[in-house]
Amino acid sequence: MRKVLSTALSAALLSVLSAVGSAYEVITVTNGGTVQGVVKLVGQAPTVPPIKTTKNQDYCGNSIDNPLYVVGKDGGLKNVEVFLKGIEKGKANPTATITLLNTHCMFDPRVQGSSTGQQIKIASDDPILHNTHPQNNDTNATIYNIALPFKGFSVTKPLPATPELIRVKCDAHEWMRAWIWEFDHPYYATTDADGHFEIKDVPPGTYTVVAWHEVMGQKDASATVAAGKPVTVDFSFTPKK
Amino acid sequence: MTRTAKLVTTACGVLTTIALLAPPRAGAFPAFARKYGLRCTACHESWPKLNDFGRAFRDNGYQLLMGKDDTIFETPGYWPVSVRITPQYTYTQVTNQPTDQGTKNLGSGGVGQVGMDLLMGGVLFQNVSFLVVPTGFAPDGAVFLESAWVRFDNLFGTSWANLKLGRHEVDLPVSAHRPWNLTGTPYLIYSFHANGSASNYDMGENQWGVEYMGHDRGSLNRVAVSVFNVQNSPGTENFWSTPGLYGHATHEWTFGSGAVSALKLGVFGSYTTWPTTSFTSGGTPIPGTGGNLYPSEKIGGEAQVWFGPPATPLHLIVVFAHGEDDKALIPNATQNGTFNGGFAELGWTITLKNLVFFRYDLCKNSQQGDPTLPQDLNDQNAITFGWRHTFQFSNRSEYALVAEYSTWQTMGMGANGLNTRTNQYLVGIDFAY
Amino acid sequence: MKRLSIVASAFVALALAAPARAQGPGSGGDPVKGKVVYERYCLSCHGELGNGAGEFAEWITTKPRDYRQGTFKWRSTPSGSLPTDADLDKTIRDGIYGTFMPTWYAIGEHNRRDVIAYIKTFSARWKTDKPQPSIVIPAEPPYSDASVKRGRAVYEKSNCAQCHGQDALGDGPSAHELKDDWGNPIVPYDLTQGHIKCGDTGSDIYRVFITGLNGTPMPSFTDSISPEEAWDLVHYIQSLSALYPKNYGPAAAK
DSSP states (O other), X not given: OHHHHHHHHHHHHHHHHHHHHTOOEEOOOSSOEEEEEEEEEOSOOOOOOOEEOOSOHHHHOSEEOOTTOOBOGGGBBSSOEEEEETXXXXXXXXXXOEEEEEETTEEESSEEEEETTOEXXXXXXXXXXXXXXXXXXXXXXXXXXXXXXXXXXXXXXXXXXXXXXXXXXXXXXXXOEEEEEEESSSOEEEOOTTSEEEEEEEXXXXXXXXXXXXXXXXXXXXXXXXXXXXXXXXXXXXXXX | OOHHHHHHHHHHHHHHHHHHOSOOOOOOOHHHHHHHTOOHHHHEEETTEEOHHHHHHHHTTSOOOSSOOOOTTTSTTOOOXXXXXXXXXXXXXXXXXXXXXXXXXXXEEEEEEEEEEEEEEEEEETTEEEEEEEEEEXXXXXXXXXXXXXXXXXXXXXXXXXXXXXXXXXXXXXXXXXXXXXXXXXOHHHHOOSTTOOOOOOTTSOEEEEEEEEEOGGGSEEEEXXXXXXXXXXXXXXXXXXXXXXXXXEEEEEOSSSSEEEEEEEEEEEEEEEEEEOOEETTEEOTTOOEEEEEEEEEEEEEEEEESOTTSOEEEEEEEEEEEEOGGGSTTOSSOEEEEEEEEEEEEEEETTEEEEEEEEEEEEEEOSSTTSOTTTTOEEEEEEEEEEEEEXXXXXXXXXXXXXXXXXXXXXXGXXXXXXXXXXXXXXXXXX | OHHHHHXXXXXXXXXXXXXXXXXXXXXXXXXXXXXXXXXXXXXXHHOTTSSSOOTTGGGOSSOOOOGGGOOOSOOSSOTTXXXXXXXXXXXXXXXXXXXXXXXXXXXXXXXXXXXXXXXGXXXXXXXXXXXXXXXXXXXXXXXXXXXXXXHHHHHHHTTTHHHHOTTSSSOOTTXXXXXXXXXXXXXXXXXXXXXXXXXXXXXXXXXXXHHOOTTSSOXXXXXXXXXXXXXXXXXXXXHTOTTSOSSOOTTOOO
């Protein structure tokens, strides 16, 4: 009985996995639309105390601004990942290598998107040891853990084969944090300093647009994209008191 | 002693032995399971019999050698004591017993035969282990030490040099203290002697002495030699008044796949002495006066095969030996008494919680010391089988339900030279903590 | 006696005639049989669900491995990769020194092969992913003072001291508050102890810092330390304790 059950379960699991894995189909998008907008923080950004560094203070300094809420012009919120959820068809994934820099005892950028098949260049500007240790955000499973022992060192590594939300840490400096959203499609953008985002070449249709912030979570909106036209979707996040 | 008188004594002997035989079984030691977080199944094929992992652990001096072998002083809360309790109902029937009313079959049975063993053992210092089993209460209330030894392991940094001092069980092919059965039938060959021999040497009994033991990693090759004083010989008192020697060597092959997962072959032998005279006082030998030692010898081999998945094996054990007792030990003997014997045991661990076992014991005289006696006088055979169901185990304790039957036949030793048969039926609980 | 030897040789023949195994150590096991092996030996620590929460787990500090992520520390494969079957067999065979994970040498290859197949059923990762090829460890150059000295320089250049400390006592500035993937506290190894957790040989030390220990802060230095430097670093670590066996070739099993 147990055996039957576990076989059934693993079969189910497998089919789910393969469903996720094979979802995206590349087509030629000639006259796609654009999803654009601004993500805003409503009200006052909570005051976050600066990070107290506990090691390598001679280089890192005693404290570093904590970049959890980076608010720009008119309340625009930086470092929000906006993406089209579950899009099944569209243009090909980018192939360029993305970068994650260890600089001044922090990661840069803090949040970025990527597509399966891309590579990541992990580099260090700091004269101290860092280790770049991406983990699956849900399971904590180590993706890899690379030592960057000295200044100017860099390595290029493939991203995981399946899309996932990746949380990056440096064990040597526990305050360092970065987020890499990996998708099986190319329709995502990270908001800039003023909270703007723009997702181009979207085949016409209706989509769920998701905005994700590392502390304030996710928000969904629906958007109908018409050929060759922009559609504006704005998001606003209210921080918990 | 007249023939009849002797027979009566033997018969009573058989009965008392059986009554007293909730024999001390050092079997299982859940204290180790608690210390190392392992279930009993890690060390026992089906407890109390050890498996390869348990043997290697024991051979390493109760150590796993992974830097976690805290001594008994280091880990508070780890108390190196185990108990084994075996409440049971046994019904025993012995046939062809002489009584004033004629030849009768005698039966006896009862609940409340509770065997209880207390075991203390562990690591005193790194590479120094010990075992103390105070079992049994003599009629005068004194506790006697079933087992009490200290072992120095891995001398000179090699697993080939381990020394055990004290009262220990010699390195038998199959431990007499870890039988699967709870009935009184022992491995007959261990205690068997040529008919009439005065020697009471029982290989399965713990002996005071010294054991050298060596083994390789995983104990696939092992050798053990014990030098000891034979227990219970009349008129002896010091450690060397009736010397004995025992040796055992084995080699095991393990196979990575296939129907046979392991095969073990071994040889063993013993040379022991027994006094033939001593001064007596009121018929009781005076200690220290035993003399005129004469030898008994046994030499034998073992083959053990594990069939099927090694985690739930079908384990076949064949042990056989040839023995000889000096004629001086045998009344009216004109020649040495010789015999052959052994047993075949089959244990099938069907699931981790269920074991069925079967054993056939056979001992036959091949030459009577007194040639006028029938050749098969005192030949013995026994069949034992049973089922053990462990209904609960963890890394702390185990409970098992046991149901067994055994029948043990002795030739020509009953009333009027009839054969006797002892039948035992047993239902019980085996609990170890 | 003669009859016995015939019987014995029949058994040997029977056993040897068993289908020769196609794969290396640890491979090709049967997960169904492996479940019983697991229940017999491993359950009390690694738990019925393979989540490392067996009945004994709460009593010990270095927690038993949770198998559900497919994350394993000791591997010959690059950082992040699954281990090979031979890696798992080695870990299980030799145990993890200084932890409650025993050496399972005595249970034999057959059991280990089956239990490895069973362990893999706890993580779907084994179905979707494959171990990457093992790293190549070049032959060990002889242990020498000069090599030890160069190795110390590699230790400094590579900043191992950040975690392991200047004197490799496991007390570097980042040694505290480290966590593993399972959220348990973890400390950098004190390399002067003379026995690393998984293995005795130079190549065991080599593979640790070249491939890293997945699930822990111990990173992979494969891109920053060359093979020559790596052997020098191994020799430096070996120089920290008389207990490390020196010049112990990778082929030699303990």
